[in-house]
Amino acid sequence: MxxxxxxxxxxxxxxxxxxxxxxxxxxAKVVESDQLAYALEALGQPVLHGTPEQVLTAAQQTAALARLLERRAASQVVQLRDIHGLSWRRIAAVVLDDPDRQSSVRRMYESGRRHAGN
Structure with missing residues (x-):
């Protein structure tokens, strides 16, 4: 890439x-819609300042980007399992920092399969 x-x-x-x-x-969408900017701002300043409407917009944009990233991470889990044949334990160790969270990584896998239409 x-x-x-x-x-x-x-x-x-x-x-x-x-x-x-x-x-x-x-x-392009996350840059042009300011989702990336809002998310980066949230990383730098967890307590946002502004009017309630401004903070609501920031939260909405940050949450939308987080959902997209969750779907992309789930898709990557599908690739790790289906294409590269990695074990649930290894995927959980790397993706979730805990090899014992295999059931969580399996849920990510199922989500990734659903989003892929499989």
């Missing part, structure tokens, strides 16, 4: 990608 995040100076960074990296337009 050629998506790159380059720290340019101080507290700035540049993100670059190609059309091949984003065939479904997810990266």
């Amino acid at each position: 050629s998506v790159t995040v380059t720290k340019t100076a101080g507290y700035t960074a540049e993100i670059t990608w190609t059309a091949d990296d984003d065939p479904q337009g997810h990266i």
Whole structure:
């Protein structure tokens, strides 16, 4: 993948990608809709300031990106299991930082299969 995040100076960074990296337009959408900006702001400032409407918008955008990332992570679990043949234990150890959470990673797998239409 050629998506790159380059720290340019101080507290700035540049993100670059190609059309091949984003065939479904997810990266473009999260950048253009400010979902990425809201999520990064939430990482930096867990207590957001502003009007209730501004904080609601930030929470909505952050949650939407989190849901998309959860679906993408589930899809990756399907690939790890079905294509690469990794054990549930190994996937759980890496993805969930706990090899004993195999049932949780299986639920991610089932979710990934549902989202893929399988």
